[in-house]
Amino acid sequence: MAGPGEVVVDVERAGVCGTDAEFFSGAMSYLHTGQARYPVRIGHEWSGTVSAAGPGVDRKWLGRRVTGDTMLGCGRCARCRSGRQHVCADRYEIGIRNGWPGALAERLPVPVKALQALPDQVDAALGALVEPAGNALRAVRGAALPPGGRLLVLGPGTIGLLTAQIAAAQGAEVHLLGRSPESLEFAAAVGFPRAWTTETLPDLPWDAVIDASNGPESPALAADLVEPGRRVVYVGLAGEPSPVDSRTLALKDVTAVGVLSGSGGFAGTVELFASGEVDPRPLIAATVGLDDVAAALAGERRPGWGAGPKIHVDPRS
Numbered sequence: 001m002a003g004p005g006e007v008v009v010d011v012e013r014a015g016v017c018g019t020d021a022e023f024f025s026g027a028m029s030y031l032h033t034g035q036a037r038y039p040v041r042i043g044h045e046w047s048g049t050v051s052a053a054g055p056g057v058d059r060k061w062l063g064r065r066v067t068g069d070t071m072l073g074c075g076r077c078a079r080c081r082s083g084r085q086h087v088c089a090d091r092y093e094i095g096i097r098n099g100w101p102g103a104l105a106e107r108l109p110v111p112v113k114a115l116q117a118l119p120d121q122v123d124a125a126l127g128a129l130v131e132p133a134g135n136a137l138r139a140v141r142g143a144a145l146p147p148g149g150r151l152l153v154l155g156p157g158t159i160g161l162l163t164a165q166i167a168a169a170q171g172a173e174v175h176l177l178g179r180s181p182e183s184l185e186f187a188a189a190v191g192f193p194r195a196w197t198t199e200t201l202p203d204l205p206w207d208a209v210i211d212a213s214n215g216p217e218s219p220a221l222a223a224d225l226v227e228p229g230r231r232v233v234y235v236g237l238a239g240e241p242s243p244v245d246s247r248t249l250a251l252k253d254v255t256a257v258g259v260l261s262g263s264g265g266f267a268g269t270v271e272l273f274a275s276g277e278v279d280p281r282p283l284i285a286a287t288v289g290l291d292d293v294a295a296a297l298a299g300e301r302r303p304g305w306g307a308g309p310k311i312h313v314d315p316r317s
Helices: 018-025 130-143 158-169 181-189 218-225 246-251 266-275 290-297
Strands: 006-016 045-053 065-068 107-111 115-117 150-154 173-177 206-211 226-234 255-258 284-288 310-313
Touching: 006 290, 018 290, 045 107, 045 130, 065 266, 115 266, 130 158, 130 206, 130 226, 130 255, 130 266, 150 158, 150 218, 158 173, 206 218, 218 226, 218 246, 284 290, 290 310
Parallel strands: 150 173, 150 206, 206 226, 226 255, 284 310
Antiparallel strands: 006 045, 006 107, 006 310, 045 065, 065 115
16 A cells, blocks of 8 residues: 555566675675664565555556656755755665665555656666666766766676666777676677776776776776776775775876765666667566575576576566
8 A cells, every 4th residue: 555655566577686685695784784674675676567656646657657766865854955865864775774665576665756757668677777777877977988988897797787888878988897707708798898807908098987896806996997087986885895095096186986876867767778779688687586586686597597697577477
């Protein structure tokens, strides 16, 4: 049942991401800081159809295909009032923080203010990729690349590849840095042949470096590699502290940008998907039912699943 200012969404797709796997393993930092606790219903990348509307919600939302922001601010504090609800100290995060239930279920409650309508050109799979791609879009914006600039993305996972796709669509020369041959082969297969290891990385001037990895050494590497006077963007998170020497940033006059969530990137991402400029569906290795979620969270790869980094769930199957 939808509460005041809320809708209920019938979930059609939900993405499984690294945060979900950390909840499954117990490594998620919020579990240790008190911002989350078990039991928790995970899932924050989703799409579906509005099936119920609570008091105060425009009935036009009924039957609309939607996705939505993960970050739910209180709406009253100075951060929320200035458009920074994603860093509200009292925020809920769908399927992550302070107990708001997630999308690995048939139905999901969502505040109407968090909804993003989906046009017909954006199917359920694309809709469930809007949230991670919103992070990627914000990372590309934060990089402030010059026209035709050269971008290095650290980490060819879902966020890294989405970042690469969005930057390439905007005319950037995109390179990826990874570790495993499999991930680099997949990057090449989806259109990014400039995929390197630290041993093979060419000595080129990087107009921006985006760290989309989970390696604790990557933030310092990003600062070391970027051209002086340019930008590094941190959108990946390691499981342990990631030291960066502030002298490197200062002496190179580098701007460091942090990205938390896709907030502010949803509308732009939907436009990119709807236009066909960016099509991330090849990143989806498989779409499974709820019975297979535990295997996906444990990192298993079932026969018949593809090589992509993303697993989707159809809770109706």
